[in-house]
Amino acid sequence: MGRPDAGAGDPSSMGPVTTPEPLVPSRGLSVVHLFCHHGGEVDRPALIKAVDEAVAAGFQVIPLALVGAKADVGFMVIGPDLWEIRRFQSRVQGAGLRVDDSYVSVTEVSEYAQGMPEAMMNARLYPVLPPEGKRAFCFYPMSKRRGETNNWYALDYERREGLMREHGSTGKTFRGRVLQLVTGSTGLDDWEWGVSLFAVHLDDLKECVYTMRYDEGSTLYGEFGPFYTGIVGTLDEVLDAALG
Numbered sequence: 001m002g003r004p005d006a007g008a009g010d011p012s013s014m015g016p017v018t019t020p021e022p023l024v025p026s027r028g029l030s031v032v033h034l035f036c037h038h039g040g041e042v043d044r045p046a047l048i049k050a051v052d053e054a055v056a057a058g059f060q061v062i063p064l065a066l067v068g069a070k071a072d073v074g075f076m077v078i079g080p081d082l083w084e085i086r087r088f089q090s091r092v093q094g095a096g097l098r099v100d101d102s103y104v105s106v107t108e109v110s111e112y113a114q115g116m117p118e119a120m121m122n123a124r125l126y127p128v129l130p131p132e133g134k135r136a137f138c139f140y141p142m143s144k145r146r147g148e149t150n151n152w153y154a155l156d157y158e159r160r161e162g163l164m165r166e167h168g169s170t171g172k173t174f175r176g177r178v179l180q181l182v183t184g185s186t187g188l189d190d191w192e193w194g195v196s197l198f199a200v201h202l203d204d205l206k207e208c209v210y211t212m213r214y215d216e217g218s219t220l221y222g223e224f225g226p227f228y229t230g231i232v233g234t235l236d237e238v239l240d241a242a243l244g
Contacts, residue, residue, distance in 0.1 A: 033196075054079070
């Protein structure tokens with residue numbers, strides 16, 4: 001009689017490796033931001049392979065050279081299948097980058113923007129990034145306040161819609177200078193939205209966020225998380241900046 005554990009650990013005895021069925025949003029795309037430090041040796045060829053394989057699978061991968069102590073390297077990954085995003089994260093970690101922070105969200109069209117032209121809806125649901133010429137980048141999460149005095153969710157729809165229209169009108173004044181992608185994360189991460197901004201100049205980002213905070217919808221009801229700032233680059237440019 002053979003030993004009960006005979007063949008244990010032998011890949012040939014474990015049957016074929018199965019690929020899980022894709023997990024995709026009902027509409028739009030899955031999004032993850034990964035914020036990483038390097039703690040030692042980084043396998044560049046493995047990272048290049050990870051990016052190439054994700055792109056070949058239909059994903060957009062935006063490498064980011066992050067500035068400041070919060071992170072060294074970032075990736076914004078956009079595509080349909082959450083399994084593929086998870087595989088990309090594992091490959092990044094396996095190549096020697098330590099993921100110290102992250103954000104999970106999905107592309108969406110706001111409830112206050114229903115009825116907009118189809119081309120504008122598709123630009124939000126299926127964005128093509130990064131925008132040409134806009135290499136300055138920042139990301140931050142945000143939520144709407146639920147305070148005892150100012151509670152966004154206690155307002156009726158008409159009032160909320162009016163405040164968001166005002167907010168959108170302010171944002172339009174930065175058209176051409178700043179591209180904004182707001183992704184939904186209620187129930188998916190710690191905040192309700194993730195905001196990714198791309199600009200020509202660093203001070204364009206600052207001016208945009210500063211100006212829009214004066215809208216009543218932000219002044220009374222906006223709560224903001226940590227900001228990550230950096231530069232959109234090729235993977236080689238980003239790794240050269242981070243690793244020297």
